[in-house]
Amino acid sequence: MSSTPPGDALHRLLHAYKRAMREAYRAAGIDLPSSHVRTLKAICGLPKCTAQAIAERMHRDKSQITRVVHDLQAAGLITRRPDPDDGRRQLLAPTASGKRLRARVAEAEREAGTRMVRGLPPTSVATFVRMAETMAANLDTTES
Amino acid sequence: MSSTPPGDALHRLLHAYKRAMREAYRAAGIDLPSSHVRTLKAICGLPKCTAQAIAERMHRDKSQITRVVHDLQAAGLITRRPDPDDGRRQLLAPTASGKRLRARVAEAEREAGTRMVRGLPPTSVATFVRMAETMAANLDTTES
DNA sequence: CGTCATGGTTGACTTTGTCAACTAACTTCG
DNA sequence: CGAAGTTAGTTGACAAAGTCAACCATGACG
Numbered sequence: 001m002s003s004t005p006p007g008d009a010l011h012r013l014l015h016a017y018k019r020a021m022r023e024a025y026r027a028a029g030i031d032l033p034s035s036h037v038r039t040l041k042a043i044c045g046l047p048k049c050t051a052q053a054i055a056e057r058m059h060r061d062k063s064q065i066t067r068v069v070h071d072l073q074a075a076g077l078i079t080r081r082p083d084p085d086d087g088r089r090q091l092l093a094p095t096a097s098g099k100r101l102r103a104r105v106a107e108a109e110r111e112a113g114t115r116m117v118r119g120l121p122p123t124s125v126a127t128f129v130r131m132a133e134t135m136a137a138n139l140d141t142t143e144s
Numbered sequence: 145m146s147s148t149p150p151g152d153a154l155h156r157l158l159h160a161y162k163r164a165m166r167e168a169y170r171a172a173g174i175d176l177p178s179s180h181v182r183t184l185k186a187i188c189g190l191p192k193c194t195a196q197a198i199a200e201r202m203h204r205d206k207s208q209i210t211r212v213v214h215d216l217q218a219a220g221l222i223t224r225r226p227d228p229d230d231g232r233r234q235l236l237a238p239t240a241s242g243k244r245l246r247a248r249v250a251e252a253e254r255e256a257g258t259r260m261v262r263g264l265p266p267t268s269v270a271t272f273v274r275m276a277e278t279m280a281a282n283l284d285t286t287e288s
Numbered sequence: 289c290g291t292c293a294t295g296g297t298t299g300a301c302t303t304t305g306t307c308a309a310c311t312a313a314c315t316t317c318g
Numbered sequence: 319c320g321a322a323g324t325t326a327g328t329t330g331a332c333a334a335a336g337t338c339a340a341c342c343a344t345g346a347c348g
Contacts, residue, residue, distance in 0.1 A: 007161060007165065007182075007253065007257070008182070008202070009273045009276040009277050009280070010157065010158050010161055010276060011158065011182070011202075012202065012203060012276075012277070012280045013154065013276040013277070013279055013280040013283075014154055014155065014158040015203060015280075016203070016279070016280040016283040016284050017151060017154055017279075017280075017283060019283070020283045021151065038151075038152070038155070058152070058155070058156065059156060059159060059160070109151065112283075113151070115282060115283065116279050116282050116283050117279065117282070118282050119278070119282070120275060120278060120279070124271070124275060125275075127268070127271075128272060128275050128276075129153045131264060131268060131269075131272050132153040132154060132156075132157045132272075133153050133156070133157075134263070134264060135157055135160070135161075135260050135261065135264070136153070136156045136157040136159075136160040136161075138259060138260050138261070138262050138263070139157075139160035139161060139163070139164045139256075139259065139260050140160050
């Protein structure tokens with residue numbers, strides 16, 4: 001019975017969220033898939049950013065990062081140069097246009113984000129986010 | 145700073161959740177993709193269930209439902225027979241083994257679900273689910 | 289030096305979601 | 319009645335996202 005399986009609500013929410021984001025991106029003239037956008041955000045956010053760091057930070061497969069990074073570079077949004085300290089690593093950094101795009105993304109997201117939490121007390125939203133993080137951590141760490 | 149963009153937390157959570165579910169399914173010897181499982185749950189939950197009803201209920205594309213339903217039928221988990229009242233519609237219902245599977249799924253989910261909310265007060269979890277639903281509704285309804 | 293871990297790349301593949309065209313069955317209404 | 323529109327479902331094609339495993343380099347360490 002349990003009329004509200006938590007997974008369903010989650011699934012619907014993320015689905016709606018992704019749709020809203022894609023919508024927002026398109027409205028802002030940004031035609032990148034959302035995973036690329038998130039990767040770009042990560043690169044802009046982390047100071048000395050490597051592919052590994054991104055993969056770890058957002059729990060994604062290395063191969064995925066490789067491909068996305070490749071695309072972003074091809075689009076002239078980021079630069080990739082070998083780390084002088086370690087020949088295996090490559091340091092990722094946004095270009096000027098990458099940073100500009102990132103700013104526009106932030107703008108679009110803020111708009112959609114506020115729309116999402118319309119009518120909800122801000123403190124609850126903070127709690128919500130914290131809970132989401134706790135749950136994710138719970139699920140992650142308990143992997144045998 | 146706003147070190148925690150709400151979307152990221154969401155994404156990580158759903159990702160972790162899906163992984164946990166798949167893990168749980170596999171551990172229970174259920175080798176169905178999660179979308180099939182969710183569809184089966186919907187069919188078991190709705191009394192007189194049509195493909196359209198499912199699509200609407202979980203905001204998914206009709207075509208997706210068609211294919212999943214087809215698979216479930218091929219696996220002998222559901223039956224599909226034309227609605228006597230309307231020749232276009234098809235009534236979907238779980239078979240005996242479909243119901244059994246559904247029960248096992250519920251078991252596995254309960255286990256993973258409780259693991260997820262470990263250490264969180266149950267009332268907060270309820271609030272969390274309600275908020276998730278509100279947000280999803282916010283995003284859905286505000287489409288121009 | 290050999291061995292092993294690490295960062296990254298590649299290929300093949302599955303799952304999920306999206307779009308558009310299309311059939312068949314109902315409905316509406318002139 | 320019959321033409322026009324709706325609705326349920328199907329199909330094909332495709333993009334996006336995630337997963338798995340094998341594979342080079344480079345670096346670290348005995």
